[in-house]
Amino acid sequence: MITMDTSFDVKHCKQTAISQVDFNNIAFGKVFSDHVFVMDYVDGEWEKGSIEPFGPMSMSPASMVLHYGQAIFEGMKAYRQQDGSVSLFRPGANISRFNLSAKRMCMPEVPADIFMQALVELVGLDSDWVPSSSDASLYIRPFMFATDSHVGVRASHTYRFMIFTCPVGAYYSKPVRVKVETEYTRAALGGTGAAKAAGNYAGSLYPTKLAAEEGYDQLLWTDSQTHSYIEECGTMNAAFVVDGKLLLPATSDTILDGVTRKSALQIAEDLGIDVEVRSVSVAELEEAAKNGTFQEAFGLGTAATVSIMCTVGFEGWNYDLPSFESWSVAPKLRSTLEDIRRGVTEDPYGWNIPV
Numbered sequence: 001m002i003t004m005d006t007s008f009d010v011k012h013c014k015q016t017a018i019s020q021v022d023f024n025n026i027a028f029g030k031v032f033s034d035h036v037f038v039m040d041y042v043d044g045e046w047e048k049g050s051i052e053p054f055g056p057m058s059m060s061p062a063s064m065v066l067h068y069g070q071a072i073f074e075g076m077k078a079y080r081q082q083d084g085s086v087s088l089f090r091p092g093a094n095i096s097r098f099n100l101s102a103k104r105m106c107m108p109e110v111p112a113d114i115f116m117q118a119l120v121e122l123v124g125l126d127s128d129w130v131p132s133s134s135d136a137s138l139y140i141r142p143f144m145f146a147t148d149s150h151v152g153v154r155a156s157h158t159y160r161f162m163i164f165t166c167p168v169g170a171y172y173s174k175p176v177r178v179k180v181e182t183e184y185t186r187a188a189l190g191g192t193g194a195a196k197a198a199g200n201y202a203g204s205l206y207p208t209k210l211a212a213e214e215g216y217d218q219l220l221w222t223d224s225q226t227h228s229y230i231e232e233c234g235t236m237n238a239a240f241v242v243d244g245k246l247l248l249p250a251t252s253d254t255i256l257d258g259v260t261r262k263s264a265l266q267i268a269e270d271l272g273i274d275v276e277v278r279s280v281s282v283a284e285l286e287e288a289a290k291n292g293t294f295q296e297a298f299g300l301g302t303a304a305t306v307s308i309m310c311t312v313g314f315e316g317w318n319y320d321l322p323s324f325e326s327w328s329v330a331p332k333l334r335s336t337l338e339d340i341r342r343g344v345t346e347d348p349y350g351w352n353i354p355v
């Protein structure tokens with residue numbers, strides 16, 4: 001249990017909106033908990049943060065984020081434990097990654113202790129919003145953006161850091177059809193692919209729309225230079241099982257170091273699953289699809305957790321994966337991870353941080 005002296009001002013909402021939420025049927029990202037954490041960076045330092053009612057905020061039309069895109073975010077979750085308490089899942093990993101993103105986007109880092117305290121206090125205050133049903137959790141969205149009112153390209157001098165939370169159900173309601181993307185690129189060497197920068201997501205929308213017109217839900221991004229190696233799947237890390245072996249594309253400059261991926265890898269190793277972390281080529285997957293050894297394909301992400309692919313679109317043809325009932329690796333990783341996150345089994349890694 002983390003206990004720190006409260007140093008944030010707290011302004012409570014006048015009336016909770018929780019009664020408007022159908023906790024048995026929660027759409028992803030549509031309803032928001034009562035409070036939000038706010039902290040501004042001014043004159044080279046962070047001001048004292050505060051917790052305020054969730055609601056619209058005003059900003060200058062010349063705010064630099066709106067023009068030059070200095071904006072980063074994180075996605076993390078809090079889970080209702082089997083004993084009724086609430087835990088954050090690996091918040092330290094998200095805080096570290098947030099600060100790596102901040103550095104890459106020329107933004108100030110948020111001190112880890114203040115970040116953690118803000119998470120604990122905000123989630124603690126709105127803990128009634130953490131769902132108890134299986135498949136549901138409290139999604140936590142920390143983010144930071146440039147607030148200087150200025151025209152001209154340079155790093156902003158002022159920033160706002162915020163955290164809001166929202167109860168969520170499953171991100172994908174069904175297995176996803178994905179297409180191997182061989183024209184557009186999510187991230188290039190030396191670029192911002194390893195940062196959780198808002199612009200990375202904006203750049204992915206047009207190619208994803210084109211794929212949707214062809215009947216796919218998401219893209220399997222490939223490397224920018226040759227389009228021969230798999231990088232990510234939509235907004236998730238990608239994972240494959242070929243001939244009984246779990247293949248995870250190695251993280252790099254162009255692949256986000258996903259917390260769910262990291263956790264699944266640790267679990268796979270500890271369960272004795274044969275796993276290789278390396279470059280995974282489109283050609284080897286296509287070959288495995290043709291010779292019947294391509295057994296499982298799934299995405300790993302905070303929002304989508306372990307998300308099943310049903311079809312992979314290669315150039316000129318689609319491969320339908322075997323039915324989920326025959327899979328062994330993804331279900332094992334998913335259930336082990338879920339059981340740890342929800343306090344159903346012991347957490348041997350110290351990943352759950354009670355609120």
Ligand code: COI
Binds near residue numbers: 074076201235303304
């Ligand atoms: C997450 O998995 O948390 C993400 O950041 C994906 C998101 C864009 C919904």
